Amino acid sequence: MSKLQTVIRHEYLTIVRQPSFWILMTAIPVLIGAVIALSFFGNQSSVARIEELSKDLKNVSIIDDSGLINKKVVEASGLTLSPTDQTATLREQVQHNEKEALIVFPSNLASARTYQVYLSTNDLTRSSTVTALGENILKTSLFLPLGSAEIIALAQNGASATLTVYEDGKETGGINEYIAPGLFVVLFYIIFAFSISYMLTSVSEEKENRSMEMVLTYVKPRTLIIGKLLAVSLVTLTQIMFFALLALIALLVLRQTGNAIGLPLGIDISKIVFDPMTIFFGAAFLIVGFLMYAGFMTATAAAAPSTKEANSFSSIFFIGAFIPFYFITAIATDPENPIVNFLTYFPITSPVVNLIRNTVDNLGPLQSWISLIVMIGFMLLSILIAVRAFKLGALEFNQTIKLSKLFKR
Amino acid sequence: MTKPIVAVKNFSLTIGDKEIVKELNFEVMPGEIFAFLGSNGSGKTSTVRSLLGIYQPTSGTLHVNGKTLSPETASIVGYLPEERGLYTRSKVLDTMIYFGELKGMTRDAARDFSVSFLERVELSDKANTKIKKLSGGQQQKIQLGVAIMGNPKLLVLDEPTKGLDPVNRKLLLDIVDQLQKEGTAVIYITHLMEEVERLAHRLLILKDGTARAYGTVAEVKKEFKSKSIEDIFVQIYKEKSHEVTHV
Numbered sequence: 196m197s198k199l200q201t202v203i204r205h206e207y208l209t210i211v212r213q214p215s216f217w218i219l220m221t222a223i224p225v226l227i228g229a230v231i232a233l234s235f236f237g238n239q240s241s242v243a244r245i246e247e248l249s250k251d252l253k254n255v256s257i258i259d260d261s262g263l264i265n266k267k268v269v270e271a272s273g274l275t276l277s278p279t280d281q282t283a284t285l286r287e288q289v290q291h292n293e294k295e296a297l298i299v300f301p302s303n304l305a306s307a308r309t310y311q312v313y314l315s316t317n318d319l320t321r322s323s324t325v326t327a328l329g330e331n332i333l334k335t336s337l338f339l340p341l342g343s344a345e346i347i348a349l350a351q352n353g354a355s356a357t358l359t360v361y362e363d364g365k366e367t368g369g370i371n372e373y374i375a376p377g378l379f380v381v382l383f384y385i386i387f388a389f390s391i392s393y394m395l396t397s398v399s400e401e402k403e404n405r406s407m408e409m410v411l412t413y414v415k416p417r418t419l420i421i422g423k424l425l426a427v428s429l430v431t432l433t434q435i436m437f438f439a440l441l442a443l444i445a446l447l448v449l450r451q452t453g454n455a456i457g458l459p460l461g462i463d464i465s466k467i468v469f470d471p472m473t474i475f476f477g478a479a480f481l482i483v484g485f486l487m488y489a490g491f492m493t494a495t496a497a498a499a500p501s502t503k504e505a506n507s508f509s510s511i512f513f514i515g516a517f518i519p520f521y522f523i524t525a526i527a528t529d530p531e532n533p534i535v536n537f538l539t540y541f542p543i544t545s546p547v548v549n550l551i552r553n554t555v556d557n558l559g560p561l562q563s564w565i566s567l568i569v570m571i572g573f574m575l576l577s578i579l580i581a582v583r584a585f586k587l588g589a590l591e592f593n594q595t596i597k598l599s600k601l602f603k604r
Numbered sequence: 605m606t607k608p609i610v611a612v613k614n615f616s617l618t619i620g621d622k623e624i625v626k627e628l629n630f631e632v633m634p635g636e637i638f639a640f641l642g643s644n645g646s647g648k649t650s651t652v653r654s655l656l657g658i659y660q661p662t663s664g665t666l667h668v669n670g671k672t673l674s675p676e677t678a679s680i681v682g683y684l685p686e687e688r689g690l691y692t693r694s695k696v697l698d699t700m701i702y703f704g705e706l707k708g709m710t711r712d713a714a715r716d717f718s719v720s721f722l723e724r725v726e727l728s729d730k731a732n733t734k735i736k737k738l739s740g741g742q743q744q745k746i747q748l749g750v751a752i753m754g755n756p757k758l759l760v761l762d763e764p765t766k767g768l769d770p771v772n773r774k775l776l777l778d779i780v781d782q783l784q785k786e787g788t789a790v791i792y793i794t795h796l797m798e799e800v801e802r803l804a805h806r807l808l809i810l811k812d813g814t815a816r817a818y819g820t821v822a823e824v825k826k827e828f829k830s831k832s833i834e835d836i837f838v839q840i841y842k843e844k845s846h847e848v849t850h851v
Contacts, residue, residue, distance in 0.1 A: 201705040209694060411675060413706040413708075
């Protein structure tokens with residue numbers, strides 16, 4: 196086995212053998228699943244609880260000054276409308292806990308769009324139940340003149356739009372065209388959150404625990420860095436495969452349920468478009484961007500005397516990866532904007548900006564190639580800086596390497 | 605006539621604007637323990653790093669076994685640096701095998717050596733323990749094991765007994781003694797002069813990157829008209845700079 200292979204094997208196994216690696220990997224989908232499940236079941240149980248509590252709300256008075264409330268709707272809830280001149284008396288009864296609640300729909304309800312609820316208790320559940328009751332009575336009263344239950348439901352919940360988009364006289368996939376290239380943006384952030392930092396810790400820990408000199412006695416700095424880069428790339432591949440497997444399982448579940456779980460924004464799995472060039476550039480921007488960031492992280496770790504300081508220095512790269520989101524509208528809709536062009540070619544923002552522009556298809560083939568070549572240039576530069584910083588700083592255990600020293604011939 | 609395992613000729617090293625080592629010359633013979641002495645910042649570590657090919661000399665040559673070393677060819681050397689440490693999150697056996705492979709051993713050979721070394725230093729039960737769970741002394745034994753893997757022709761030990769209790773110190777010195785008897789040359793860097801008196805055949809005292817004393821222990825003592833290496837060391841470091849005394 197060559198030294199490069201030995202380094203790759205060691206670095207890869209060191210990361211994937213850590214229980215924390217798998218805990219983190221499974222924690223994300225489990226957490227997402229748990230949040231969705233909790234929200235789903237939580238909502239269901241809340242609705243059920245409110246319905247249950249509504250049945251008990253017999254000691255509630257309703258006063259309508261607005262003339263908008265339908266008497267039949269109130270009676271259907273098991274309640275009656277009280278005369279408007281009893282407002283003060285009923286409010287006092289609520290105050291002294293003789294009545295549970297009072298709902299007052301004022302005369303200016305239509306213009307002010309507020310109504311009053313008086314409660315005899317500070318109980319949050321009771322408060323939301325009475326508010327929901329008031330809301331329900333108001334909405335149903337307003338929608339009742341529309342006629343059928345279907346029309347009322349349509350008025351209350353709206354309808355989803357099915358988009359058909361034409362470009363150059365041909366029908367396009369609409370939002371479904373963005374899904375495949377958009378996945379590379381998501382992948383970039385997953386890699387960024389998980390893998391890029393491995394490069395930083397791998398170098399800075401080796402330096403901090405003083406194993407660096409023993410390693411560098413037998414391995415050239417360049418071999419060590421390339422070995423680490425390739426090992427972290429393999430780790431990333433492992434993560435991608437793991438998440439892809441989970442996504443596949445989710446997809447199968449979705450198909451099994453016959454799309455019972457609706458996807459947002461009119462996304463239709465069967466209509467997702469896989470354009471080879473977009474996929475190629477998405478993958479290329481992802482890989483080159485990953486290697487560029489990994490190079491910068493290595494340089495940072497080699498130049499800093501400790502993991503703590505390396506982490507502080509590296510925050511600039513994390514900021515760079517998230518800055519594009521402040522300009523997301525301009526990036527997606529205004530490709531000629533000078534700021535967008537600057538961010539497209541600025542090293543630490545270029546991966547995300549190019550991935551987003553590739554997703555919304557406003558980069559064009561020529562500019563895609565130019566962006567890719569520029570990014571490859573930055574990637575090579577970052578690796579060169581990393582090797583240089585490594586040679587200078589790997590054995591400097593107590594001091595930070597100055598930038599001037601880094602670029603000195 | 606026996607060829608030296610280490611031959612350093614007119615070696616100078618400048619890093620940045622600082623002249624670290626100036627015109628250094630010395631040889632180390634196979635099977636000898638060579639004490640390489642000097643205070644902190646005298647240029648010892650830089651010389652060793654240059655010998656191993658980690659640093660490039662500004663001028664002169666540093667040969668080990670007749671060749672200039674690079675990290676790719678340094679497997680004939682076992683090195684225990686002063687700033688030493690191990691992968692704290694890795695297991696003992698995995699770490700030893702990794703270093704063995706980096707030194708050019710096969711995985712099986714590295715495993716066999718590691719298992720027998722751990723047995724010898726009574727750490728067999730720790731083979732699958734993470735390094736961070738070992739005591740400082742136990743970690744130092746592992747570091748020595750890593751240094752002597754692959755039967756090196758030259759062993760460079762930089763303050764090997766620092767922080768060791770007397771039992772482990774004796775164990776380490778016994779291992780060094782055995783290797784030396786088997787023909788391994790040892791460059792021994794230490795601040796403990798009693799170790800030099802006890803172990804070293806020859807020595808070199810470095811001050812400000814320049815050799816100030818060089819020869820067998822007896823020759824150096826005779827030259828400086830002193831009965832103790834410690835006194836000679838103190839004397840050299842109290843003096844203002846002057847040229848090397850070759851014995």
